[in-house]
Amino acid sequence: MFLKPFHSNAPGSGRALFFAALALCLGCGGVLRAEDDTNPLKISAIKIEGNKNISSLIIYGHLEEKEGDPFSLRRVRMDIHNLFSMGDFKDVKVEAQEGAKADQVILVFKVTERPLINEVIFRGNKKWDSK
Numbered sequence: 001m002f003l004k005p006f007h008s009n010a011p012g013s014g015r016a017l018f019f020a021a022l023a024l025c026l027g028c029g030g031v032l033r034a035e036d037d038t039n040p041l042k043i044s045a046i047k048i049e050g051n052k053n054i055s056s057l058i059i060y061g062h063l064e065e066k067e068g069d070p071f072s073l074r075r076v077r078m079d080i081h082n083l084f085s086m087g088d089f090k091d092v093k094v095e096a097q098e099g100a101k102a103d104q105v106i107l108v109f110k111v112t113e114r115p116l117i118n119e120v121i122f123r124g125n126k127k128w129d130s131k
Helices: 013-026 056-061 073-085
Strands: 042-049 089-098 104-113
Touching: 042 056, 073 089, 073 104
Parallel strands: 042 104
Antiparallel strands: 089 104
């Protein structure tokens, strides 16, 4: 299951949908306690998948989430926004996977890069050489 930014006109409905999607991702049937101070989920790892031309280090530099930090839905949404605002990605999805321990989560950012322009061809050009 993937988490994407979403928009809703009903107050609070988007947040409930986001919590439900994350709970399904983590496979937990109980209460999700992502931002609870008593037992917060910790980010055990962050992975980047799908990048071909953009370095993973550049992508990591645009993320607010860091390994070892408490998990925050607000920061995940900001990370998605930050990656889209780079202008290099057509799609950004986040997958949350269970970590090695019950209080850990692994975030996988799956990006789809915008295509690069490989060649520009002028047809019907009589004034300039095409080389």
